Amino acid sequence: MTTMGQWVALLEDLVWGLPLICLCLGVGLFFSLRSRFAQVRHFGAMVRLMLDGKSNDSGISPFQALSMTLAGRVGTGNIAGVATAIATGGPGAIFWMWVVAFLGASSAFVESTLGQIYKEKIDGQYRGGPAFYIEKGLGIKWYASLFAVVAMIACGLLLPGIQANAIGDSLTRAFAINPKVTAAVLTLLLGFIIFGGVRRIARVTQFMVPFMALGYMLVAGVVILLNIERLPDVIRLILSSAFGVEATFGGLIGMAVQWGVKRGVYSNEAGQGSAPHASSAAAVSHPAKQGLVQAFSIYIDTLFVCTATAFMLLLTGRYNVVSADNTMLFSGAPDVQAGSGFVQLAIESVMPGFGSVFVAVALFFFAFTTILAYYYIAETNIVYLRRKLALPGLELLLKLCLMLAVVYGTVNSAQTAWALGSIGVGLMAWLNIIAIMLLQKPAFAALRDYEAQMATGVDPVFHPERLGIENADYWQGEQAEQDLLRQRGNRGQPVYDEI
Template structure:
C-alpha cells in the first residue's frame, strides 16, 4: 500500500507540477489569442443578458436546462472546499503573490472554458429524450477518436462520480462534526438522504436544486468575507500591495522568513486558479452542453461567468479574509503555515465573528461540498450514458454506487482519497486539452458565425439539422442565409 501511495504521489507531481500547469495555461493563452481576447468584451454583456433572462423566465425545452441552470450546475461543481481550504493552502505555500497568479490563470481559463462550452453544444447528443454532452462527445464526434473519448469518460466517472464524492462527503461530515458537535453518523444520514432526493429527480431536479442553492450559498460567503474585510479596512491596501509585490518578489514579504521562491509562488497560484474554476479539466462542459440557447456561443459566454464567480470573486474573497484579518502570519515559514492552512480561514472569520466564525465557515463549507457532490455526479452520469449507452438500469446502479461512495467517504481518512481524485482528474484533463487545441478552428468559426448572426439581426443555430445523422445531413443541405448557423454545419 505504501508503495502504491508513493506511485500516486509521483504521478501527481508529474501531472500537476509539469504537464497540466503548462498544458492548461498553454491552451488558455492559445485560445485567448485565437479568440481575440474575448474576455474583455463578452463577459459583462453576457452577465447582463443572463439577468434579463432570469427576470423574464423564458420556458425551457424538455430534456434541457436554462442557461442559468446550466451555469448554476457548473458553478456548483466549481465552487467547493478548494475555494476555501485550497486557496488558504496556496497562499500559505506560495505566499500572498500566489493570489496574483491565481487571477492570471483564471483570465486565460475563460477562453478555455468558452471553447469547451461551445464544442459541447455543437457535438451534444439526445438520448432517451434528454440532451447530453461533454468532452467524451466532442472527442468522439469532433476528433473522431472513440478510444480517447472512452478514456476520458472512464477517468471522469471514477474521479468525479466515485472518488470525488467520497472526499466531498468527508469534508461535510468533518466540518459539521467539529463546528456543531453533531455525530458523523447523523450528518452522513442527512447528507445521504438529501443527495438521494436530488439525484432521483434526474436532470430537472438537479437543475432546480442548483439554481436555488448556488446564489444563496455564494452570496452568503461573499457577504461574510466582505464584512471581515470592512472590519479590517485598514489592512486592505497593505494586503493588496503584498499580493502584487509577492507575485514577483516573494522574499520581500516578511524579510524572507517565508522561504518562498518566485517559481513556488507561480506554481501554487496557477495550480489553485486552474483547480478552482476547472477550466480545461473537462468537467463543466457537461452542464453547458444541455443548455437551451439559440446559439452555442451564447452558452460559451455564460460559461465564462462561472470563472468570474469561482475564482475572481469567491477565491479572492478567501484571500482577502486571510490577508486583512491577520490570520495569514508573515512571521511563520511557508511550511508551518501550510500545516495550519485548514484553520487559517476559520481564524480569519473568528477575528470578526468570534465563536460564530467557525460555525459560519462550517455552514459555507457544507453547502459548497453538497453542491459539488450534486454537480460532479451529474457530470459523471453524462459519461455513464456515454459508456453504457444510457440504459436506465445502469444509471440506477450508478446512483446507488455514488451514494455508497458518499457514505464510505464520511468514515475514512480522506488524505489518500484526495490524492486519487487529483490523479484521475489530471488524467481526464489530458484528452480534453488535446481536443480543445485540435478543435480550436471550429471554436473560432462558431464565434465568427455568432458575430455574423448578430450583424444580420437573427441569432440562430440550426440545432435540428445538427442533430440529424451524418448521412441525413449530406442529403438535406439546409438553405439558410449566410451566417445564420451554417458556418460549422454545412
Template sequence: MEQMIQDLIVIVNDFLWSKLLIVMLIAIGLYFTLRSNVLQLRMLKEMFRLLFESTSGPRGSISPFQAFCISMAARVGTGNITGIAIAIALGGPGAVFWMWIIAIIGSASSFVESTLAQVYKIKDGESFRGGPAYYMQAGLKKRWMGALFAILITLSFGLVFNAVQSNTITIAFENSFGTNRLAVGLIMTAIFAVIIIGGVKRIAKLSEYIVVVLAVLYIGVALTIVVINIADMPAVLALIVKNAFGIEQVAGGSLGAALMHGVKRGLFSNEAGMGSAPNAAATATTSHPAKQGLIQALGVLFDTLVICTSTAFIILLSGVYEQQGLGGIELTQAALSVHMGSWASGFLAIMVFLFAFSTLMGNYYYGETNIEFLNTSKVWLWLYRICVLAMVIFGSVAKVQLVWDLADLFMGLMVVVNLIAITLLSRIAFDVLRNYMQQKKAGRDPQFVKSSVKGLEDVECWDD
C-alpha cells in the same frame, strides 16, 4: 502498501502539476485568448446579458441559466473555501495571484470546450446531454478517447471529488459542533440519495436556488469584512503580488510553490479547460452554441475573481495563515472567527455543508452523463449511484491527504486528455464564435444551424 501507493501518486502528481499542466494550461489558454481577441474581457458585457436572456424551450428543458447553475454548483464548493486555504497554506499569499491569472486565461479555454459541447450535444428526451466524451467521439472520431475521458471524469468527479466534499463537511462539523463524522456522513448520504434519484431536472432546479443564495450570502460576508478592514487592503494586495514572484517569502511560499498551488487549486475551483463544465453546458436549450460558451466563460471569472478571492481576503486580512498546523477548512474557520467571533466557525460549517452539497449534485451529474456515454444500461447507472453514495460515506471518515492526492491525480489526467481534444477542435469553436459575431453585427438574435460552419459532421441537434 498504502504508503507505497501514496508515494507513487505524489510522484506522478508532482510531474503533472509542477511541469506538464502548468505549461499546457497557460500555453493553450493564451493561444485561445489570442485567437478569440481576448473575448473574456471584450465580451464581458455580452456574457452578463446572455446569462439572464429569456429563452423558450419545450416543457422540461434546461434553461441556459439552469445549465450555468449546474456547472456553478460543481464549481462553487469546498474548492472555494478549503482549496483556497490549502493553496495559501502551502504556497503563500502569492498563490492567489496565480489563481487570478489561470482564471483569466482559462476563461477562453472554458468558452472553447463549452461551445464544442453545445455543437456536439445529443438529444436526451426533452433535454440534451453532452460534453468532452461526446465531442471526442463525434468531432475527433475517436471513441476510445471519449471512453477514456468518460472513465476519468466518472472516477474523479463522481467518486473521488465527492469524497473530498463529504470529507470537508464532516471535518467542519466536527470542529464546530463536535459531531461524529460517520453519523454526519450517513445523514448526508441519505438526503443525497433522494435527490440524485430524481434526475437532472431536480438537480438543475435545486442548483439554481442553492448556488444563487449561497453565493450572495458568502460574498456579502466577505465584502463586510473587506469594508471593515479597508485600511489594510493595500498591504494585502501588495503582499499577494510580491509573494507571487518570490520577492517576499511568507509562510514558506516561493515562486515555484505559489505558482504550482495557485494553478492547482485555482483549476480545482474554477475547472477551466478541465472538461467538467461542458457536461452541464451541453444540457442547455439555446439558439446558438456560442451563447452557452460565453456564459460558461463568465462562470470561470465569477468563481475565481469573486468567490475564491472572497475566501483569500478573509484569510489574509486575519493573519492566521502564518500559524503552523492550520490548513484547509480549519484555516478558513479560524480566519472567520478572528473577524466575526467564535460563532463564525459554526456559521461556516453550515455554509460549507450547503456549498459542498450543491457540489455533490453537480459532480454526480457529470458522472451520470458519462456513464450513459459508456453504456446506456440502467444497471450501470444504478451501480454508479451505489458507488457514489459509498464514496460519500468513505470520504466522511477518510484521511484528508490521500483523498486530495487522488483527486489531483485523476483531475490532472482528465485535463491532459481534454486539453488535447479542445486544441484539435478549436477551429470549430472559433468559426462558431465568428458566426455569432456576424449575426450580432447584422442586428439579429444569433441562430445556429450546422451548415453555418464548414466541415461539421455527426452533429445531431442543429439541423438546417
C-alpha cells in the same frame, strides 16, 4: 518501503508537473489571443445571456446550466483549496489563480461551445461533453471512451469523498455532530435528489448556488471592510510574492505558480472538461451563447469567491506558510492544519462565535452542490458509453457507489482522497485540453458566426452546415429546427434564416 500514500503523492506530482501547468496557461493565452479576448469584449453579453432564455421539454435554461456548472466549480476548493494554496505557495499563489482564471475563461468558452455544438438528444434530454465532441469532432472513439471512463471514476468515486469529508469535519467542529450522523443525512438527501433526475438537480442548484455564493460574499465583505486599511498592503504582498521579490516568500515563486495553477484549475475547472456536461444541457439557439455564459462562471468562481477567501485570510493574518523543507515561513494560525480552519479563524477574529458555524454552513452548501454536479458529470459519461455498449444497471451502480463514497469520505481522513481527486482532475485536464486544442476551429467559427449575426441586430441561430461544421447532428436535425422555431416564436421574435 514505499507506502500507498507515497505512491499516490508521486503520481499526483507527475500528473501536475510543469508540463500541465504550462499547458493550462499556454492554451488559455492562445485562446484569449485567437478570440481577441472575448472574455473581456463580451462581458456585458455574458451577464445578459446568463439571465436570458428558458428551459424546454428537453433542456434546462442557461441560468440553470450556469448554476449546475457553478455547483461543481464553487466547492471545497474555494475555501480549503485557497487556504492550501497559500499555505504551500505563499500569498503569491493567489495572483496565479487570477491569471489562470482570466486566461481560463477563454478555455471555458471553447469547451462549453464545443459541448453545445456536438450535443445529442438522448432519452428526451440534451447530453454532451468532451467524450461527445472528441468522438464527433475528432473522430477518435477510443480517446473519447478513455475520457468518459476517467471522468466517470474521478467524478463518481474519487472527488465526492473530498467534499463529503469537508462537510463532516466542519459540522463536527462547529456543532459536535458525529460524522456517522452527517454521513447518514447526506446520503439520504443525495439519494432523494439524484434519483429525481437532471431536472431535480437543476432546480436544487438553481436555488442553492446563488444563495450560498451571495451569503459567503456578504460575510467576506464584512471581514474585508473591517480590515480595509490593510488591503493595499495585502495586494502588494500578493504581487511581490508572485514574482519572487518579497523577502519572506521570495523562495516560493515556483511553488506559488504550481499551487496557484493547480488550485485554480481545481476550483474553476477551466479546461478540465467538467463544465461542458452541464452547459450542453442548456436550451439555447446558438452554442456561443452558452459558451459565453460559462466563461463568466470562471469570474464568479475565482475572481469573486476565491478572492474573497484569500483576502479574508491575508487581511486578518490567519494563515500559515510552510516551505518545501517544512520550515515555517509564516505562522498566523498555530497548530491549525491548512484548510477551512484558516477561514474559521479569520471570521472569528472579527465576529467572535460566528466563524465556525458560518464556515460549516457555507461548506455544507458549497460541497453538497458540488457532489450533485459530480454525479451529473459521471452519469453523462455513462450515458455516452451505453450509446455503443450494453451496460444495464450501470447508472444504478453509479448512484450506489457515489453514495458509498460520500459515506466513506465523511467518516475517514481525506488526505489520500485529496491526492486521488487531484490526480483525477489532472487526468481529465490533460485529456480535455489536448482535445480542445485539436478541435478549436468549430468553436471559433461559432464565435464569429455569433458576432456576425449580432452585428445585424438579430438573435443568433446556429446552422452548422453554413460554417462547414460536420457531425453537429442535433443542430441539423428536424427536431432541432422545430425546437428553435418554437423557442423563437414563444419570445415573439422573427426567425433568422440568412446570415
